[in-house]
Amino acid sequence: MSQAQTPPSEDALVAALDATVARASHSPLYAERLAGVRIGRLDDFWRLPRTTRADLQRAGVHGTRAVPLSEVCHYGESSGTSGGGVNATWLTAADVARDAAALRAAHPAVFGPGRVILNRFPFMAAPAHIVQLIAQQGGGVAIPAGNINWDVPFPRALELAQRAGAQVVAGLPLEPIVLAEIARARGIDPARELAVDALFLGGAPLPPAMVRRLARIWDARVVELYGSTETMLLGTSCALGTLHLYPALAHCEVLDAAGGSADEGALLVTTLGVDGSPLVRFEVGDVVRRVGACACGETRPGLLVLGRATEVVELGGRRLWPHDVQDAAAAAADALDSSVFFVVVLADRIVVRVETAGAGGDPLGAWHARLPGVPVEIERVRPMDLLDVELLCRSPHVYKPVVSSDWRGGGRRVVTVSEGMIEWPRPTAAEGRRWFGRVWRAMRRRRALARSLAPWPPGRPDAMGSGA
Numbered sequence: 347m348s349q350a351q352t353p354p355s356e357d358a359l360v361a362a363l364d365a366t367v368a369r370a371s372h373s374p375l376y377a378e379r380l381a382g383v384r385i386g387r388l389d390d391f392w393r394l395p396r397t398t399r400a401d402l403q404r405a406g407v408h409g410t411r412a413v414p415l416s417e418v419c420h421y422g423e424s425s426g427t428s429g430g431g432v433n434a435t436w437l438t439a440a441d442v443a444r445d446a447a448a449l450r451a452a453h454p455a456v457f458g459p460g461r462v463i464l465n466r467f468p469f470m471a472a473p474a475h476i477v478q479l480i481a482q483q484g485g486g487v488a489i490p491a492g493n494i495n496w497d498v499p500f501p502r503a504l505e506l507a508q509r510a511g512a513q514v515v516a517g518l519p520l521e522p523i524v525l526a527e528i529a530r531a532r533g534i535d536p537a538r539e540l541a542v543d544a545l546f547l548g549g550a551p552l553p554p555a556m557v558r559r560l561a562r563i564w565d566a567r568v569v570e571l572y573g574s575t576e577t578m579l580l581g582t583s584c585a586l587g588t589l590h591l592y593p594a595l596a597h598c599e600v601l602d603a604a605g606g607s608a609d610e611g612a613l614l615v616t617t618l619g620v621d622g623s624p625l626v627r628f629e630v631g632d633v634v635r636r637v638g639a640c641a642c643g644e645t646r647p648g649l650l651v652l653g654r655a656t657e658v659v660e661l662g663g664r665r666l667w668p669h670d671v672q673d674a675a676a677a678a679a680d681a682l683d684s685s686v687f688f689v690v691v692l693a694d695r696i697v698v699r700v701e702t703a704g705a706g707g708d709p710l711g712a713w714h715a716r717l718p719g720v721p722v723e724i725e726r727v728r729p730m731d732l733l734d735v736e737l738l739c740r741s742p743h744v745y746k747p748v749v750s751s752d753w754r755g756g757g758r759r760v761v762t763v764s765e766g767m768i769e770w771p772r773p774t775a776a777e778g779r780r781w782f783g784r785v786w787r788a789m790r791r792r793r794a795l796a797r798s799l800a801p802w803p804p805g806r807p808d809a810m811g812s813g814a
């Protein structure tokens with residue numbers, strides 16, 4: 347086990363917290379509030395003020411930076427609180443390397459010499475660079491195919507995975523869903539015809555029902571990655587689906603509304619493995635629940651991320667966590683043999699729109715098994731009405747910028763640099779008609795749902811109220 351895998355003893359934790367406080371006091375954000383502070387016991391630490399996202403935003407772009415720019419190799423930012431500001435993070439090479447080493451050590455079955463990794467994390471997200479580093483440290487062969495890049499649209503990503511024999515797909519949770527839909531449209535079964543045996547997914551909620559479905563349709567093990575731009579790596583899931591923390595990289599506290607230590611509450615993080623922009627008692631914004639000992643044998647503590655406190659849904663006298671709503675919706679979609687769903691929260695119910703081609707299935711049973719009594723309407727929609735794979739497959743062709751064009755042959759006749767960089771698809775008449783149909787159905791549904799913000803007519807087919 348590497349150092350990052352072992353929960354520290356209390357003495358080691360106090361020493362690590364003291365070192366973080368000392369490092370952080372070099373940043374403008376903490377220069378005053380941590381001046382002269384030493385941590386000799388945990389009590390000293392618990393007295394320190396929390397750090398909010400608003401604090402980071404007020405501190406400005408260089409506010410969290412605790413080392414000279416000459417020691418920094420990576421800048422990242424996330425949107426701050428309302429007002430349009432940003433939270434800036436500066437990382438040293440050692441900061442990024444620590445996360446890469448910890449991930450590689452924790453997941454030897456995913457990352458190893460010769461393992462081909464399709465790295466689809468967006469270029470601006472830190473995991474994109476951590477995955478590259480994992481490969482450079484001996485954890486495999488990375489294909490830097492970040493999505494949200496013009497040069498690697500989804501169809502090309504699928505072709506890359508096929509051609510290079512990728513065993514790992516790393517990216518946002520939507521990635522394997524889109525790739526599987528495109529594969530299916532091309533008559534390819536991801537489980538049997540692709541070499542992928544591991545999905546390494548983070549950056550958005552990944553409910554257990556979706557994990558099980560992705561594992562099945564890809565015949566792959568799913569590893570969930572949890573962290574944030576500000577805190578970097580916080581946890582990854584084990585084979586049993588428990589999100590295990592990395593106590594040597596970040597100290598996590600769970601606090602109730604009164605500020606006391608709790609099993610469920612707000613997550614506060616103190617970075618132990620970040621030199622560039624260290625944070626002390628940072629309010630991540632997620633509500634989490636501690637989970638007990640995991641049967642996988644891992645001794646690192648486990649956490650369930652319930653979601654942002656601001657995204658809680660109050661319905662039928664209950665408070666619903668985003669995690670539970672997403673999980674129930676994914677289960678309902680799975681009951682219709684679908685990965686593609688969209689959740690609309692109305693005043694009196696939740697509408698789960700699910701793409702499905704067939705009849706049958708018991709989506710209401712799947713929903714109510716997870717959220718009994720929560721009023722839901724399951725709406726079956728045509729394939730591609732929610733996720734238009736046809737359009738995704740017709741994403742723009744991207745060329746290297748050209749400054750000259752030879753018109754004499756049969757190639758493209760370009761007259762500007764901009765034209766030379768990108769060529770938007772020109773849909774055929776049939777594609778245009780299908781695309782228009784999807785847009786029109788979405789518009790019609792939006793109008794109907796807006797009308798139904800008024801009370802819901804009882805006894806509708808394909809729907810179930812709380813008392814039904």
Ligand SMILES: [Zn+2]
Binds near residue numbers: 585640641642644
């Ligand atoms: Zn476990």
